[in-house]
Amino acid sequence: MKKFPLFALVLFAAAGWLYFTPYMAVNKLQAAAERGDSEALNDMVDFPALRTSLKGEVQSTVARGISRDNNHFSAIGAAVAGVIVEPMVNAAVTPEGISLLMKGRTPTDNEGGEDSGDGKSWRDDVKIARRYEASDKFVVQYRDRESGDQQMALVMRRDGLRWRLSGVRFGADAAK
Numbered sequence: 486m487k488k489f490p491l492f493a494l495v496l497f498a499a500a501g502w503l504y505f506t507p508y509m510a511v512n513k514l515q516a517a518a519e520r521g522d523s524e525a526l527n528d529m530v531d532f533p534a535l536r537t538s539l540k541g542e543v544q545s546t547v548a549r550g551i552s553r554d555n556n557h558f559s560a561i562g563a564a565v566a567g568v569i570v571e572p573m574v575n576a577a578v579t580p581e582g583i584s585l586l587m588k589g590r591t592p593t594d595n596e597g598g599e600d601s602g603d604g605k606s607w608r609d610d611v612k613i614a615r616r617y618e619a620s621d622k623f624v625v626q627y628r629d630r631e632s633g634d635q636q637m638a639l640v641m642r643r644d645g646l647r648w649r650l651s652g653v654r655f656g657a658d659a660a661k
Contacts, residue, residue, distance in 0.1 A: 538652035589627030
């Protein structure tokens with residue numbers, strides 16, 4: 486009978502650890518990205534899934550632009566975009582690109598997510614929310630601090646007992 490409280494304590498501690506593992510993984514991923522630690526990033530990022538996710542986001546953004554414009558030049562632009570999406574995504578899915586994503590920036594941002602000269606940090610511009618979407622999916626959402634608009638979301642997926650960055654969502658898709 487004395488073993489039951491010990492068992493309950495161990496079970497409670499294990500459940501707490503499992504619940505907080507994606508939070509710890511995001512912090513570890515952010516630290517590795519800021520250090521530019523390629524070896525650690527290889528372990529924490531599912532690069533093929535992330536590339537696929539980024540390609541889908543870019544293609545859906547282009548498709549939305551075409552449906553809005555609906556002219557011949559936008560169709561030509563879509564064809565050109567289809568050709569350059571893969572090299573662009575491959576260039577973005579690097580330790581430097583991951584570092585920018587972890588700061589709520591895109592690889593095309595001119596600021597690069599660095600601190601500005603006015604003493605403000607990139608953290609001053611975004612509000613970060615972390616939440617589970619499913620037992621095997623955890624999302625880190627970045628919102629504009631002033632407007633509250635969703636800028637992007639990073640999607641972490643459970644891979645056994647560890648969590649890996651596997652996707653990204655931009656703009657309105659970030660709320661999914």
